[in-house]
Amino acid sequence: MTRIGILGASGRMGRAIAAVAAEGGIAVAGGVDRPDVPSEIAPGLSFETDATALARLSDVLVDFSAPAALDAHLAAACAANVPIVIGTTGLGPEHHARIEAAAAVIPVLQAANTSLGVNLLAHLVRETAARLGTDWDIEILEMHHRHKVDAPSGTALLLGTAAAQGRGGTLEELSRYDRLGVEARRAEGTIGYASLRGGSVAGDHVAIFAADGERIELGHRAESRAIFARGAVQAALWLAGKPAGRYAMTDVLGL
Numbered sequence: 001m002t003r004i005g006i007l008g009a010s011g012r013m014g015r016a017i018a019a020v021a022a023e024g025g026i027a028v029a030g031g032v033d034r035p036d037v038p039s040e041i042a043p044g045l046s047f048e049t050d051a052t053a054l055a056r057l058s059d060v061l062v063d064f065s066a067p068a069a070l071d072a073h074l075a076a077a078c079a080a081n082v083p084i085v086i087g088t089t090g091l092g093p094e095h096h097a098r099i100e101a102a103a104a105v106i107p108v109l110q111a112a113n114t115s116l117g118v119n120l121l122a123h124l125v126r127e128t129a130a131r132l133g134t135d136w137d138i139e140i141l142e143m144h145h146r147h148k149v150d151a152p153s154g155t156a157l158l159l160g161t162a163a164a165q166g167r168g169g170t171l172e173e174l175s176r177y178d179r180l181g182v183e184a185r186r187a188e189g190t191i192g193y194a195s196l197r198g199g200s201v202a203g204d205h206v207a208i209f210a211a212d213g214e215r216i217e218l219g220h221r222a223e224s225r226a227i228f229a230r231g232a233v234q235a236a237l238w239l240a241g242k243p244a245g246r247y248a249m250t251d252v253l254g255l
């Protein structure tokens with residue numbers, strides 16, 4: 001049976017993944033978190049001292065921790081020759097370069113959102129953007145719980161990437177993140193973002209296509225973290241045994 005090792009095991013997602021695995025009868029090798037964080041994932045599961053020790057006990061690792069931990073987690077996965085699913089968001093170009101390097105050695109699946117619904121939404125956003133001209137302004141609105149550290153959310157950027165691809169461009173070329181003050185008018189063809197934070201919202205996203213006199217809104221509401229946890233476990237089981245390379249949720253879901 002495939003054994004999953006959880007990186008960031010004391011966090012909201014780490015605990016959700018342990019719960020989903022327990023419900024599904026899926027084996028968890030153990031977990032790792034920062035040493036100063038209380039060592040509790042789920043009854044009966046062991047806490048390992050570091051990521052390398054956990055990787056050696058696991059058939060696949062699942063990382064929902066923090067960007068600062070990525071290097072150590074990739075190094076542990078490569079040292080133990082174990083595949084890794086990376087769900088952590090807030091990653092920059094330097095992190096993606098390290099993921100590419102690790103993917104030459106082991107299977108790596110990086111996904112800013114592991115839910116089926118959001119990955120299908122990204123597909124719809126790409127298709128919609130491809131069919132509409134730049135007289136349709138694209139804005140992406142997201143809301144998350146008050147503890148979220150990165151903005152815009154990784155999922156907003158996933159949707160922004162899909163919209164940009166639909167328009168034949170890239171996220172970097174078309175995205176505008178700052179709209180403050182008196183020179184805040186939008187430029188034609190750009191993709192704007194708005195991030196709301198508050199309460200316990202697991203994750204709401206809406207891609208708005210706005211033209212003169214009409215508007216299309218494509219959206220997704222996550223009602224609990226269980227959807228991300230189920231997708232992450234599904235991705236981990238799918239990734240175990242694959243050849244080295246970089247994979248995405250669209251590969252798992254056949255989208």
Ligand code: NAD
Pocket residue numbers: 007008009010011012013014032033034037064065066067068069086087088089090111112113114115154228
């Ligand atoms: P959280 O803060 O509740 O949990 C993160 C955990 O990682 C914490 O327990 C923290 O102590 C631990 N951690 C930090 N640095 C570490 C290190 N060096 N080694 C080991 N553990 C370390 O956050 P969360 O809500 O569980 O989210 C975690 C990450 O997953 C965030 O980046 C979030 O945006 C992302 N996320 C992704 C998806 C998805 O579908 N891909 C869904 C939800 C959240």
